[in-house]
Amino acid sequence: MFKLGDLSKIATAIVAGLCFLSAAAELIPASANPSETPVPSESLSIGGATINLEIEPGDLKLSRTQVLDWVRRSACAVTEYYDGFPVRKVDVKIAPIGEGKGVLFGRTVFVHQTLVIRVGLSKLATDSSLRDDWVMTHEMVHLAFPSVPDEHHWIEEGIATYVEPIARAQVGDLSPAIVWRELVDGLPKGLPAQGDRGLDNTHTWGRTYWGGALFCLIADIEIHQRTKNRYGLQDALRGIVHAGGNMEHDWPLARALKAADDAIGAPVLTELYDRMKASPVTPDLSATWRDLGVRPSGDSVTFDQSAPQASIVRSIMARRSSCTY
Numbered sequence: 001m002f003k004l005g006d007l008s009k010i011a012t013a014i015v016a017g018l019c020f021l022s023a024a025a026e027l028i029p030a031s032a033n034p035s036e037t038p039v040p041s042e043s044l045s046i047g048g049a050t051i052n053l054e055i056e057p058g059d060l061k062l063s064r065t066q067v068l069d070w071v072r073r074s075a076c077a078v079t080e081y082y083d084g085f086p087v088r089k090v091d092v093k094i095a096p097i098g099e100g101k102g103v104l105f106g107r108t109v110f111v112h113q114t115l116v117i118r119v120g121l122s123k124l125a126t127d128s129s130l131r132d133d134w135v136m137t138h139e140m141v142h143l144a145f146p147s148v149p150d151e152h153h154w155i156e157e158g159i160a161t162y163v164e165p166i167a168r169a170q171v172g173d174l175s176p177a178i179v180w181r182e183l184v185d186g187l188p189k190g191l192p193a194q195g196d197r198g199l200d201n202t203h204t205w206g207r208t209y210w211g212g213a214l215f216c217l218i219a220d221i222e223i224h225q226r227t228k229n230r231y232g233l234q235d236a237l238r239g240i241v242h243a244g245g246n247m248e249h250d251w252p253l254a255r256a257l258k259a260a261d262d263a264i265g266a267p268v269l270t271e272l273y274d275r276m277k278a279s280p281v282t283p284d285l286s287a288t289w290r291d292l293g294v295r296p297s298g299d300s301v302t303f304d305q306s307a308p309q310a311s312i313v314r315s316i317m318a319r320r321s322s323c324t325y
């Protein structure tokens, strides 16, 4: 499955809250016609939130019901991961695009006191495109973290990259093997290269998305180890939201990390940040997979339950529920 692989050439264009899957600015809306306004919208109530869906003018093969189901599934995964949708209200705008295939880009912004997720959808997108899609969930995960200064953009993208597949797997929308295969394939892109000066000072695409995800995996493992599997990164991230940290608010990063650490009763994130913020940290990923019992096999992975840290993987992936919203 494609995972943000073509973004390196526009890495310098990435700014807080904006996630691009392709050169979105060059895409042309399908039959865009301002005279077609007003755009019909409808609301979903999920996880304590109101999600207003608006499909902008343009052609789509998909029905409104199919688009609505996709938004609902994504919102459900995020609701279950965070034990509630992370904000009370968000506007989701779907932009039909007259070229490409599937889901083309996503971005989440907070403007005029309103959170807006805008996702580009090819007019050729099918229900299968939506079932395979990660973009909508990724964007909704962004809602669950406060806006932090630009040098910490890696943690916003890293959390979204790491949490999205796990959240979808926990509600049965993605297989655990795919989640871990993507980590095995993706995390090497987040390792420091020559001249790296730590996550706060190295703003490449790889270090932003996968370097941030690497921070999350290390944190997840350390939280499980230090709390004897009582807590994981999921509990820490829930703690941030419960403390009032979401995309509507500007926080210093230290405040978010402390809220996370307070939720699990150990300063794991603060200490890990101190290690990784200004220095290149290169974990031995082969040893990590061996200890976790994650064994690459063909284009998938198998899980060795006899591995010393296999219980950590089981804990991270524990099925939380089915989506019934």
Ligand SMILES: [Zn+2]
Binding pocket: 017, 018, 019, 138, 139, 142, 156, 157, 160
């Ligand atoms: Zn993103």
